[in-house]
Amino acid sequence: MGKLAVRALRAVLAVVLAGTVCIQAGMVWTLASGNDPEDGSLPLTAFRVITILGMVSVQVAVVCVWRLVAMVRRGTVFSHAAFRYVDGVIGAIVAAALMWFVVTAVNAPGQRDDPGVTVIMGGIGVAILGVALIVLVLRMLLAQAVARDVEAAQMQAELDEVI
Numbered sequence: 744m745g746k747l748a749v750r751a752l753r754a755v756l757a758v759v760l761a762g763t764v765c766i767q768a769g770m771v772w773t774l775a776s777g778n779d780p781e782d783g784s785l786p787l788t789a790f791r792v793i794t795i796l797g798m799v800s801v802q803v804a805v806v807c808v809w810r811l812v813a814m815v816r817r818g819t820v821f822s823h824a825a826f827r828y829v830d831g832v833i834g835a836i837v838a839a840a841l842m843w844f845v846v847t848a849v850n851a852p853g854q855r856d857d858p859g860v861t862v863i864m865g866g867i868g869v870a871i872l873g874v875a876l877i878v879l880v881l882r883m884l885l886a887q888a889v890a891r892d893v894e895a896a897q898m899q900a901e902l903d904e905v906i
Contacts, residue, residue: 749812749815749816752808752812753809753812756805756808756809756812759801759805760802760805760806763798763801763802763805764798764802766794766798767794767795767798767799770791770792770794770795770798771795773791774788774791774792789849790846790849793842793845793846793849796838796842797839797842797843799838800835800836800838800839800842801835801839803831803832803834803835803838804831804832804835804836804839806831807828807829807831807832807835808828808832810828811825811828811829811832814828820885821885821888821889821892822889822892823889825885825889826882826885826886829878829881829882829885830882832878833875833878833879833882836871836872836874836875836878837872837875839871840868840871840872840875843864843867843868843871844865844868846864847861847864847865847868850864
C-alpha cells in the first residue's frame, strides 16, 4: 500500500472520527441540557440515543481500520493479530445494522400511511448486514493467507535445515 494511499485513508478516518465525536457531543448536550424543542410528534430522544450508539459503532470500525492500515504499513497484516481488528469491524457493522433496525422500529408507527418506507428501511438494514457478510468472507481469505504464510515459513525452515 503506497504512502499516499495510507495518508489519504488516515486523513479520511481522522475526519470521520472527529465528525462522529462532534455529532455525539451535540446529541449528548441536547439530551443533558433539556433544551429539546421536541413537541411529542416524533420520539426524538430515542433517535438521539440511537444516533449516539450508532456513532460508537462507526468509531470502533474507524479505530480497527486504522490499526489494520498500520499493520499493512509494517507488513504484519498477515498474522493472527489482524483477526481481532477484522472481528471488530464485523462487530461494528453488525451493531450499526442493529441500530438501523431499531431506528426502523421506532419510525414505523409514524409510517402507517406509507408502510413502504418501513420496508425500504428494513431493506437497508439487510444491506448493512450484507456488508458485514462481505467483510466476513474477506476475513476467511485473510485466514487462508495467514495459514499459507505459516506453511511457507515452516517449509522454509525445513529447507534451511536440509541445506
